[in-house]
Amino acid sequence: MHRVQQREIDEKMGNSSAQSLVEDVTNWNNGNKKVTIETISSTENVLREPEYRLYKKKEGKNYLIGEFKFPDVISAKELTLDVGEDRILLESKNRGYLLDIFVPYIVKQKACTSSFDRAAKILTVTMPLVGG
Numbered sequence: 001m002h003r004v005q006q007r008e009i010d011e012k013m014g015n016s017s018a019q020s021l022v023e024d025v026t027n028w029n030n031g032n033k034k035v036t037i038e039t040i041s042s043t044e045n046v047l048r049e050p051e052y053r054l055y056k057k058k059e060g061k062n063y064l065i066g067e068f069k070f071p072d073v074i075s076a077k078e079l080t081l082d083v084g085e086d087r088i089l090l091e092s093k094n095r096g097y098l099l100d101i102f103v104p105y106i107v108k109q110k111a112c113t114s115s116f117d118r119a120a121k122i123l124t125v126t127m128p129l130v131g132g
Contacts, residue, residue: 076116106130
């Protein structure tokens with residue numbers, strides 16, 4: 001059960017200010033107040049999502065393989081990879097790549113391995129699955 005109490009605006013602000021909140025917002029929009037928020041160009045830091053594919057190995061142990069293509073990355077040192085229980089976060093700040101995806105399996109995080117092929121520009125991540 002809720003109880004709503006109605007009060008006059010003058011009661012909250014004191015009798016010295018008779019200006020309503022609606023008038024205050026209107027004055028703000030008309031330029032009577034200085035705007036303190038500055039818009040910075042958002043086109044400078046546009047993040048790209050790399051091409052990728054995920055597939056599950058059926059033979060042998062139960063693995064999820066991820067292949068991520070980075071055409072302009074030179075070495076693996078430019079990449080940051082974080083594999084969670086059901087999430088992959090892959091980033092290259094220098095090259096403007098960001099990939100944040102969820103996977104439909106439970107991954108053994110500590111047993112994951114990765115390798116970067118410099119010629120093909122592909123990062124391969126091998127992720128063992130729980131129960132496999």
